[in-house]
Amino acid sequence: QVQLVESGGGLVQAGGSLRxxxxxxxxxxxxYAMAWFRQVPGKEREFVAVITWSLGSTYYADSVKxxxxxxxxxxxxxxxxxxxxxxxxxxxxYYCAASPMGWGLSPGGYDYWGQGTQxxxxx
Numbered sequence: 001q002v003q004l005v006e007s008g009g010g011l012v013q014a015g016g017s018l019r020x021x022x023x024x025x026x027x028x029x030x031x032y033a034m035a036w037f038r039q040v041p042g043k044e045r046e047f048v049a050v051i052t053w054s055l056g057s058t059y060y061a062d063s064v065k066x067x068x069x070x071x072x073x074x075x076x077x078x079x080x081x082x083x084x085x086x087x088x089x090x091x092x093x094y095y096c097a098a099s100p101m102g103w104g105l106s107p108g109g110y111d112y113w114g115q116g117t118q119x120x121x122x123x
Contacts, residue, residue: 009117
């Protein structure tokens with residue numbers, strides 16, 4: 001079993017920055033991929049970024065590429081999402097997710113989820 005707890009959300013002005021954190025516990029190992037998704041009420045959960053525990057390989061949605069950076073600290077069992085140049089359209093609940101089957105872009109490929117953290121970007 002894997003537990004994920006997000007933190008770091010909040011209210012920020014457009015153009016500002018936030019860093020989200022995801023604390024992991026349980027049976028994560030080198031097979032796992034860790035991802036961030038986001039969701040706006042009434043819309044489907046949307047892929048943001050993913051990183052592999054072992055090599056640290058990353059992949060980003062086009063909408064955040066060049067503005068967001070995903071990283072992990074294996075020693076601390078933490079995953080981060082550094083968000084810069086934030087836009088009002090980045091407003092959403094952000095979720096951390098874990099998959100033992102490698103990385104993917106679909107929420108259905110992830111077995112474990114955090115409770116989410118709200119990010120609100122004002123114009």
